Amino acid sequence: MTTLKELAKLLNISVSTVSKALNDSHEISATTKRRVNELAEKLNYKPNRIAQQLKSNTTKTIGVILPTVTNPFFAEVLHGIETNATKNKYDIIVCLSDESLTKEQRSLELLSNGSVDGFIIAVARESQVLEQTAHINTVINNKIPVLMFDRVVNEITCDKVVVDDFQSVFEATEYLIKTEQRKHILLVSNIEELSVGKLRIKGYQKSIEDANLKSNVLKLSKVDDVEKHIYNYLQDNPETDAIVSIDHITGIIAINMAKKTGKNIPKDISVIGFGYEHTQLLSSPKISIVHQKAYEIGEMSVKLLIDNLKSEDHKVKTIVVPSELKLGESTK
């Protein structure tokens, strides 16, 4: 790789002149600027990023720590983060915790050595269940800005970007009750132990209570044969006339199982699930979903973090990104 020194030697001028010329400093004459730029172009000179980082003590890099990326929600958030980071000339270093507390701790620790200017993180399932989050506070105490999204820790004070978990499921359930006159609404879930899962279930329950209906929650996160479990429930409870799923899998399974019991969707049973870009393609009839704006969550996260990095007097904020009920064909 070509360096300033090499350019300087070839042109018989000093390194600092070359540097200034390339940075279009007003101190430098037009002619030398031209000479320098021509040679730089010719030799395909690129300022060494690492040297700049050392000098400026900033990396223009964000550490992104995700529980997983095979869950389409986090994949789409990552998409939003990457696009917006790039737009702002930031790189992202991605670490996956695989839902493990230890891996999350290690990643934060490893990157807290000047590798990144700040972090965007959704905490691991394990960290959340065990309520172990001291490592995140350590980072914050070291003056490295942290932004948490989706899976947040209430006890930690930092910027947050969250989904309207309670509200969106509340409204989805209300839709089934008020617009569709459904009376026997089942909730299915494979994320009931996560903070977001709990909030969503509460949204469902509030709506059910308000209408004086009976709450029916099928918790499946530890169940082996989810299909069978749902199928059996529907067999045993043939009065079921609507299903709400709070994740991106069990809604589709519910549709398949309801059809298997001979029910027509949406005539006999309405189904609303959670989902993202392609989810609706994967069921027939196309599933109605609470569409989490995952891309926007990533986008907002980057914006808020960069604002924190740049402004002196940044004040901590929590942004709620509203979801959208996207009706497909599994509702009337």
Add this chain to the structure above:
Amino acid sequence: MTTLKELAKLLNISVSTVSKALNDSHEISATTKRRVNELAEKLNYKPNRIAQQLKSNTTKTIGVILPTVTNPFFAEVLHGIETNATKNKYDIIVCLSDESLTKEQRSLELLSNGSVDGFIIAVARESQVLEQTAHINTVINNKIPVLMFDRVVNEITCDKVVVDDFQSVFEATEYLIKTEQRKHILLVSNIEELSVGKLRIKGYQKSIEDANLKSNVLKLSKVDDVEKHIYNYLQDNPETDAIVSIDHITGIIAINMAKKTGKNIPKDISVIGFGYEHTQLLSSPKISIVHQKAYEIGEMSVKLLIDNLKSEDHKVKTIVVPSELKLGESTK
């Protein structure tokens, strides 16, 4: 952040002594090592990564350039890359080309300034269709190692990790013909313009030819209503007794549509699709899939690239990661 200089001053010794002590150099006495380590521990000293990178002229960072991460194949590959990179003490900087040539060029260009030691890349759809890949050769000519996976460019000489696209579909089709005696096998695809798509289609065609059957290919990448398209085909061709999908979407849609035409799966029609971890959950009956070992592809890619980075006399290799036919319930 604590620096060597600060430690040195507090201990009244020189910076180099501190550095050596922390690196457990045999030059240093046990007592000073202890003193240094204690203070370092106390002040939570971490060697500045950027300074080390500048000094050593290596970043221990891999640039990973993916077309997208919402496609579960690439998500799973990323998972494999991240896990294995971390295991080898490498970080990854992730860029998404969004299937765009320009973005791919920009990312490569931007990271070719010392930010990374090497690249892992799957080329964008656009780059592949337009056959524009000079930017990749530019990087290689700059002596930055590149590894390509899945979507590879034959004309470029570098390490490659690929799937057995031809062979896996050849065998899947053969299974339907020989084991299940199917005679009217439809291929559905939404990736027919990609190199991998073409190979897979060829695998199907070879198998069909060998058995003297008729080839039926439904190309859907530019079709709006995929469901309807498949449904109509099945209505018009009721003799169809098997379907092969070469992507992770259209197989599931095919199952749903076949059921809609009143066919029983797998009695009347067998279906084999492509898929990954969760794919089988999303259809009923559970779809049989060609399971691409995406995680392993990521794993192998990292191994091969790091080998290239470390060894002097690395010779270019292409590794084929075999897929596995994972029978579900959509075949007999």
Add this chain to the structure above:
DNA sequence: TTGTAAGCGTTATCAA
């Protein structure tokens, strides 16, 4: 066993 000094590639200050 410890310390001095040079150097990685930049940028910035100050002097010429």
Add this chain to the structure above:
DNA sequence: TTGATAACGCTTACAA
């Protein structure tokens, strides 16, 4: 308008 020099934080000959 240009150049010499120091500095960012670290490692490593080499000198003491």
